[in-house]
Amino acid sequence: MTPLLVDIGLNLAHDSFDHDRDTVVADALEAGVRHMVLTGSTLESTRAAISLVRGAPGRFRATAGIHPHHARDFHDDEVPVLRELMQAPEVAAAGECGLDWFRNFSPHADQERAFRQQLELAAEVGKPAFLHQRDAHDAFVAILRDYRPRLVGGVAHCFTGNEPELRDYLDLGLSIGITGWICDERRGHHLRELVRLIPADRLMLETDAPYLLPRDLHPKPRSRRNEPKYLPHVLATVAACRDEPPEVVAEATTRNALSFFGFDK
Numbered sequence: 001m002t003p004l005l006v007d008i009g010l011n012l013a014h015d016s017f018d019h020d021r022d023t024v025v026a027d028a029l030e031a032g033v034r035h036m037v038l039t040g041s042t043l044e045s046t047r048a049a050i051s052l053v054r055g056a057p058g059r060f061r062a063t064a065g066i067h068p069h070h071a072r073d074f075h076d077d078e079v080p081v082l083r084e085l086m087q088a089p090e091v092a093a094a095g096e097c098g099l100d101w102f103r104n105f106s107p108h109a110d111q112e113r114a115f116r117q118q119l120e121l122a123a124e125v126g127k128p129a130f131l132h133q134r135d136a137h138d139a140f141v142a143i144l145r146d147y148r149p150r151l152v153g154g155v156a157h158c159f160t161g162n163e164p165e166l167r168d169y170l171d172l173g174l175s176i177g178i179t180g181w182i183c184d185e186r187r188g189h190h191l192r193e194l195v196r197l198i199p200a201d202r203l204m205l206e207t208d209a210p211y212l213l214p215r216d217l218h219p220k221p222r223s224r225r226n227e228p229k230y231l232p233h234v235l236a237t238v239a240a241c242r243d244e245p246p247e248v249v250a251e252a253t254t255r256n257a258l259s260f261f262g263f264d265k
């Protein structure tokens with residue numbers, strides 16, 4: 001029997017899904033991915049995610065936020081707009097928000113401002129934060145520490161860091177999202193050890209589709225587009241690394257995700 005899973009990070013509003021979104025969702029359900037959290041990364045994609053949730057509220061929840069790549073385009077007068085989106089009943093978390101100093105698509109000052117604004121909103125509306133961090137750990141943790149006492153929770157989405165970073169996140173009470181990055185022999189090898197250190201009640205799974213197609217997937221789709229139907233592949237890798245049966249990891253990660261993102265059980 002396929003274990004029931006929750007994909008906590010799926011960019012379903014992405015235009016690469018425009019021509020076959022219903023099939024992508026049907027294939028995911030067929031693969032046991034019963035619930036999906038649709039990532040908002042701009043005001044526009046947040047609105048699109050919310051409208052997808054309205055089409056299937058039991059199946060989907062959304063996040064509302066500004067990805068650090070887009071921080072330069074997020075202005076102070078849009079904070080009330082984002083607050084209203086975060087308050088929508090379809091929205092389960094604030095984000096994705098954080099810092100990305102790997103790509104640096106937005107200046108650091110804009111990224112830090114937008115991150116603080118979103119953590120402030122998360123605290124105000126009482127929803128957990130969906131967090132993104134790359135190559136900016138120290139600055140990220142320093143900002144997060146300021147807001148942590150007022151936040152109901154947070155998940156470090158697509159964790160790709162090292163052991164001290166993982167320990168900082170766990171000390172901050174964060175949950176950890178693992179993607180198909182762990183399936184990448186070159187970049188993700190260190191995660192195979194680290195994933196064993198994540199307590200079962202803090203672990204969640206995600207595809208980050210259409211990005212991050214697992215590198216060891218065979219056969220690979222010609223499009224190279226990642227899809228939520230590949231989440232069981234991430235599950236299998238995580239379970240093997242933890243020396244646990246996939247059903248055990250599925251049960252724990254599903255329970256964590258349903259509760260964190262407030263799905264009706």
Ligand SMILES: [Zn+2]
Nearest residue numbers: 096132157158
């Ligand atoms: Zn991300």
